[in-house]
Amino acid sequence: MATPLMTTLVVFPLLQGIASGLRVTKVEVPRYLIVGQRANLRCHLALEGEVLYSLKWWKDGKQFYQYIPQNDPPAVVFTVPGITINPARSGLNEVELLDVQTSSSGNYRCEVVAEAPRFKTDFMAANMTIVDTPDTKPRVTGLEPAYRDGETIALNCTSLRSRPPASLTWSLNGQEIPSESLVTYPPTTEGDPALHTSTLGLKLKARTNLFTDGTLELRCSATVHAYEWTTDVSVHLDNVTYSQPHHLPTLQLSDAASPSPQHGAILLISFLTLCLCRRS
Known part of the structure; x- marks a missing residue:
């Protein structure tokens, strides 16, 4: 009976340690956007009994946004190429980027830090690619x-x-x-x-x-x-059909026009007689 009880006492604290503490549960970053559009970045948190000290957004290792609830004002914006923040629509859980460009493509990371004494830190990242679309259809x-x-x-x-x-x-x-x-x-x-x-x-x-x-x-x-x-x-598909070639009829003399053998002999005799008369 002692073995199951000891197993329960050992495993339960381990599970509790894994689940407790401030953590990022989900990061929402548009996978693809077209040049000129807006991007809404969302970071979902689970406090798990902790108090949030700060939330920060990074692009390719460069910090461009910070939110510290106890500060006044709580939000601070840092200059990073490709990043234009809309302050009116940015806060703890969401940051809006205006007029994204191809330089806005990159890896976006949300990082959270808990208050003292633990200062527990957690983060989650996602990629965003900005597409410059073709001028026209193909x-x-x-x-x-x-x-x-x-x-x-x-x-x-x-x-x-x-x-x-x-x-x-x-x-x-x-x-x-x-x-x-x-x-x-x-x-x-x-x-x-x-x-x-x-x-x-x-x-x-x-x-x-x-x-x-x-x-x-x-x-x-x-x-x-x-x-x-x-x-x-x-x-x-060309639907032209080819017909058989047309041949012109062969011209032939009719019977009435054909010279007879007798007619040819008469012409020959007349020719010879004319030649003899010219010699004499």
């Missing part, structure tokens, strides 16, 4: 009005100026086109901060079995993290 170039069976459909799909570069795919009638029919190009870069332009080519044989009612549906998709833009194009 552009498809090279499309001809119609293609004959066996001709090559050669198209390019281009996604302009994004950060990071867009990932491009081609699909045919809803099915992704395999890599052997694709032409890859390296992305180009311009500006500061750098923006990237991506291009993916397509070379596909026009086969009648690919067309439904003479039309083939192609889609180019540009993806930047969780965001996607698409452009659809319709390819038409």
Whole structure:
């Protein structure tokens, strides 16, 4: 009987020690945002009998916000590149960032410290990535009005100026086109901060079995993290039918116009007689 009782007395204090004390239970940071949007950072706490001394927010190891409840004012903002705080919507449990830029991407950490004498510290972090979206939907170039069976459909799909570069795919009638029919190009870069332009080519044989009612549906998709833009194009099959070549009839003389053998003999005799008369 002594063994189970001793086990209970040993395990219970250990569990109580693990669960007690100030701790961060959850950090909410947007995984992806578009340039110019707002970001709401939330830090959820469990006091567990402790008194909070301070809450701090860090980006990539640099502190940009501090909240100490007993101070007046309780909130202090520090200058960090890519961080613009909205004081009106920032407090203990939430901090709002305005007009996020690509420089706002990084690792965000919420850190809490308990009052003396323990000064227990806990933290939790999450990443946020800011996307600079393409200027427009993907552009498809090279499309001809119609293609004959066996001709090559050669198209390019281009996604302009994004950060990071867009990932491009081609699909045919809803099915992704395999890599052997694709032409890859390296992305180009311009500006500061750098923006990237991506291009993916397509070379596909026009086969009648690919067309439904003479039309083939192609889609180019540009993806930047969780965001996607698409452009659809319709390819038409040339429905010209070829007829048999027309031959001109061979011209023939009719019976009435055909010279008879007798007629030819008469002409020959007349010619010879004329020659003899000129000699005499």
